[in-house]
Amino acid sequence: MKIAIIRETAANEARVAATPETVKKYIGLGAKVSVEKGAGEGSKIPDAEYKEAGATVSATASATLKGANVVLTVRRPTATSLKGAAKGALVIGQMDPFGNEKDIAALAKAGFGVFSMEFMPRITRAQVMDVLSSQANLAGYQAVIEAAVTFDRAFPMMMTAAGTIRPAKAFVMGAGVAGLQAIATAKRLGAIVSATDVRPAAKEQVESLGGKFVAVEDEEFKQAETSGGYAKEMSQEYQAKQAELVATHIAKQDVVITTALIPGRPAPRLITKKMVESMAPGSVLVDLAVERGGNIEGAKLNEIVDHKGVKIIGFENMAGRVASSASQLYAKNLYSFLETLVDQETNALAVNPEDELVAATQLTRDGAVVHPAFADKKGAKS
Template sequence: MASTVFIAKESHPEESRVAASVDSVKKMISLGLEVVVQKGAGAGSQISDEAFAEAGAKLATATGAKSADVILKVRRPTDSETKSYKKGATVIAIMDPYGNEKALGAIAKAGLSSFAMELMPRITRAQVMDVLSSQANLAGYQAVIDATHEFDRALPMMMTAAGTVPAAKVFVMGAGVAGLQAIATARRLGAVVSATDVRPAAKEQVASLGAKFIAVEDEEFKAAETAGGYAKEMSKEYQAKQAELVADHIAKQDIVITTALIPGRPAPKLVSKAMLKSMKPGSLCVDLAVERGGNVEGAKAGEIAEVEGVRIIGYNNVPGRIAASASQLYAKNLLSFLETLIDKEEKTLAIDMEDELVKATLLTQGGKIVHPGFGGASDAKGDA
């Protein structure tokens, strides 16, 4: 009998994304799976129930999850949601496992197998499943759009008979996926863009987008990357020199966008109150790490805070602010992973425990937390 996939409506009040698209539903059905979509699941992403039904999905209330073999979600299920799933079901979502061992314990106790999409290894085979990249890309774009909305001046240089308006100066801190997209977007809008990163390889990427790279480029910096492409811990002396350079640069900027996140740890503080005080009146910061404590001193999650005369945009769930696009990409990430878990002949779920993707992302199975990174939580109990 074919496996049933349930697309859940997100219960989090700030979550407008959905774990499927019309195209992903059609593809799952073509694989022989039965697809059930919770009514209203796609409303926040401009996908109607009728559109899902026309794609071949069945519509149901939340109780439809009770008979599902696979539940696809954006966020980790709450305790009440977990209790509504049948024992042995598989949940695939952005599980946010770091620091949430209690919630993982509840999922394990419910007898569910769960996969964390954000733990997907960054290997060639899994590129199409990389939710961190797909969502960060959109976050970097939206950060610039949000900054432009709040900024009371034009971004590009404007030459008129009445005079010339200079281009806005945008500084992006962190040249990962989100940072690079922020650079590209700000450049397309005509801003003068600069960026910094602790990885030497980032210099070429930043320059390729037409932005200026800001860093103390001494011998230590040139050797500051491991064979795997990650940044090494820098000396206190180097950190002090870099901080001085960045502080001097920030004072001349109109908009600062910060993107630095460290898995499993609070976001590093990059911009101090003293740096904010040095900025011009009307300047802005956009803190994309605000949900993890923030890169900017004084940033507040879910708010636009004002510190030393500088507004700090700290919106939660930035990809969800452009939910239609975010859901489209996330649905493709999920579908690509789900395909690797399906027996194409039997049309049923068949998880290969030796698959490197499974090893990297499987959190709970058989009543236990099985991921080595969270093994100490295997006896955890409680609500999400």
């Protein structure tokens, strides 16, 4: 079994799909590992460290891919970029399939077995494979750091002989993994933190981190969570009531961080231009959903927008801004999953379509798109 780690080509992507630590583990499974030259550069991992771990460092992507049975990636590759990999090779990474069905169909037609790590089920067995959580955790942390850098005042209360500096007020919208880490980070920096979410379970989580929970707690709110633990899209009536409550609250905040995403849909609009304008000059907003259209009106991809003295940060791939840490966690997620696809006695690939992890994550198999979310769509099958 040969595993290939190629250098990411997407703009603003500094992460890598394997670290020297996971390379050693793959070799322990009986695999040969080939890493493209410079693949770990953005994560501060020199080629020499991959060599010391036992990998072969190849000068080009084609040389890295030659004969590979498994290709590990951070972002979705194109079918043409995988030329040289073995027939039927497994391609494992974050595939971002919603809205990119044609690209998935092309990978299927090329014969690759594609797995989308974002679809990993949230069950006990798969916790160590949960890339959404590992990366969102860092995104929430980095969102607060970016806000602190842009905010031209201190976060904590400071009592000095010259006077007292009041603590910053930070409001986090969405208390999933990213939101909870943002709450914890802002709290550690000394801010007065509040948060909102449409999931009832989030209230206790927010309060356990020392934050104040802000929400319209009606009957719809009590039913606003899927069996998988994700937030449901709320009715327009609820959104209007929540928006009114939130608008009043936002006007008093110094920092606002939004994290609301619904799988397969554009990001919900949470903050209007009017709300932005209600904030004091010097306030900062961070939109972690900007890649999906954004939660904040006026947010622009990879820009810091200054709207009447209020700054809106719209950086994509926030986890990638702390690439060394993100790669460390992401690589472990991939290893933990791939290990389940290898026969422990023969050290050969043994993918079981009936396994719940495979069934949940496999997009393509034997030339066809097989995931139920995409298989029946026009043009999805090869």
